[in-house]
Amino acid sequence: MKLLKRVRGFRLKMRTEHPFGWSIVTGGLFVLLVIIAGTFGYMLLEGWSFFEGVYMVIITLSTVGFMEVRPLSDISRMMTILVIFGGVGAFFYLGSSLAQMLVEGKFRNVLGRRRVQKIIDELKDHYIVCGFGRIGRVVAQEIKKEGFDVVVIEKNQDALARLEQEKMLFIAGDATEDEKLLAAGLNKAKCLITSLAEDSANVFVTLTSKQLNPKITIIARTDTESHVPRLKQAGAERVFMPYNIGGLRLVQTVLRPTVTSLMDLALRGDINLQMEELPVSPNSELVGKLMKDSGIRPRFDVLIVSIKKASGEMVFNPGPEAVIAEGDLLIALGKPENLQKLQEVSDPESR
Numbered sequence: 001m002k003l004l005k006r007v008r009g010f011r012l013k014m015r016t017e018h019p020f021g022w023s024i025v026t027g028g029l030f031v032l033l034v035i036i037a038g039t040f041g042y043m044l045l046e047g048w049s050f051f052e053g054v055y056m057v058i059i060t061l062s063t064v065g066f067m068e069v070r071p072l073s074d075i076s077r078m079m080t081i082l083v084i085f086g087g088v089g090a091f092f093y094l095g096s097s098l099a100q101m102l103v104e105g106k107f108r109n110v111l112g113r114r115r116v117q118k119i120i121d122e123l124k125d126h127y128i129v130c131g132f133g134r135i136g137r138v139v140a141q142e143i144k145k146e147g148f149d150v151v152v153i154e155k156n157q158d159a160l161a162r163l164e165q166e167k168m169l170f171i172a173g174d175a176t177e178d179e180k181l182l183a184a185g186l187n188k189a190k191c192l193i194t195s196l197a198e199d200s201a202n203v204f205v206t207l208t209s210k211q212l213n214p215k216i217t218i219i220a221r222t223d224t225e226s227h228v229p230r231l232k233q234a235g236a237e238r239v240f241m242p243y244n245i246g247g248l249r250l251v252q253t254v255l256r257p258t259v260t261s262l263m264d265l266a267l268r269g270d271i272n273l274q275m276e277e278l279p280v281s282p283n284s285e286l287v288g289k290l291m292k293d294s295g296i297r298p299r300f301d302v303l304i305v306s307i308k309k310a311s312g313e314m315v316f317n318p319g320p321e322a323v324i325a326e327g328d329l330l331i332a333l334g335k336p337e338n339l340q341k342l343q344e345v346s347d348p349e350s351r
Contacts, residue, residue: 027094034061034090038083045076061087113172117183120169123149125190130175130205132159135221135242136195140168151184176204178212186213195221203227203234210235275305276339278330281347292320300342302334 038060039053048056048069056069060083072080126149129140136152137159143150152168153175154160163170173180175196186192186209194205202220209218220236222228228239280286286294296302307315310327324330330346332339 023097024094027090027097030090031087031094034083034086037086038079041079041083042076045073045079046070057083060084061091116169120151120171120183120185123151123169123185124188125149126151126185126188128153128181128184128186128189128192130192130194130202131196132156132163132170133195133197136193137162139193139195141166144168151189153180153184176201176208178208181205181209181212186216189213189216191217191219193219193221199224199227199231203231206231206234206236273333274336274339275331275333276343278332278339278343278346280324280326280328280330281349282326283348284326284346286324286346287326289324290320291318291322291324294324296332296342300334300338300345302332302338302342304330305333306331 035054035057038057039050042048042053042056043050052069060080127143129136129143129150129152132140132152132154136154140150140152150169152163152170153173154163154170155172155174160170160172171180171184173183175181175194192205192209194202194209196202196205199222202222206218206220209216218236219238219240220231220234222231222239222241223243225241225244228241231239286296291304296304304318305316307318307322307324308329308331309315309325315322330342332342334342
């Protein structure tokens with residue numbers, strides 16, 4: 001399962017960052033596969049040497065019209081027909097990819113956006129960021145750095161140019177428009193972060209997104225404290241104020257520099273330590289167990305900082321008698337590889 005996810009992620013990355021190159025590589029591999037299959041087919045069916053098999057495949061694909069190396073049986077002639085069809089299809093695909101590269105300068109925007117839209121349409125449980133300003137850019141970059149799919153909606157031309165340079169998936173247009181939100185895959189997205197400059201626009205995006213997809217989690221930005229209740233009423237689960245966050249962080253850096261430095265190192269991955277949220281699924285072996293009986297610390301060398309209950313209650317530094325229940329969210333601190341092992345136990349379906 002993990003291998004398939006990695007392969008899919010690599011394929012998606014290559015298609016996003018090098019669309020035409022990916023098509024040419026795919027076409028070249030297809031041609032090579034036809035040559036190899038045809039060569040070994042002649043060797044097995046007719047008992048030919050490797051060189052004779054290669055020669056027969058090459059003159060067949062190149063349509064030069066030479067005589068057959070040796071008289072062919074009916075089954076080998078059938079295979080030759082398949083080699084011809086396969087070769088023609090492979091060369092046609094490769095040729096069309098090369099042609100696209102040649103006209104890329106003229107039709108780059110049209111072809112590129114169609115390809116990007118197709119990739120976005122295939123996404124599921126991804127993140128949508130509305131606005132690629134100072135806040136939105138950091139948010140999108142960090143989500144991508146964590147290995148998750150992210151789609152940005154932006155209308156500013158300078159910001160769109162930066163998105164292209166950074167090889168990010170994006171929708172060009174106004175995030176307050178329904179069609180742009182739907183084009184970004186709102187119906188299948190996991191979370192939407194709206195960090196537009198105007199609070200009114202963030203309220204509108206929050207309200208519209210919640211109507212189009214009631215299940216989506218929405219995080220909204222505001223610069224005015226009095227607008228926080230308004231955004232929550234519109235459907236935002238969380239509201240953040242960049243200036244307040246920055247000020248509080250500055251105070252913590254001054255008053256508690258060592259603690260702040262440690263958290264910075266952990267969040268950036270500069271040390272082999274990470275804090276993670278681990279959901280407890282119904283089929284987990286941890287359901288119904290006391291903390292002292294769960295074996296989390298001795299088995300995984302992971303520290304459970306807190307437990308968020310399904311009701312929303314937060315249990316900090318849970319004691320040995322704390323019960324792990326279905327739907328809990330474990331806030332754990334430990335090495336990435338140990339956290340991964342614990343996740344496989346807390347949520348077996350994530351394997």
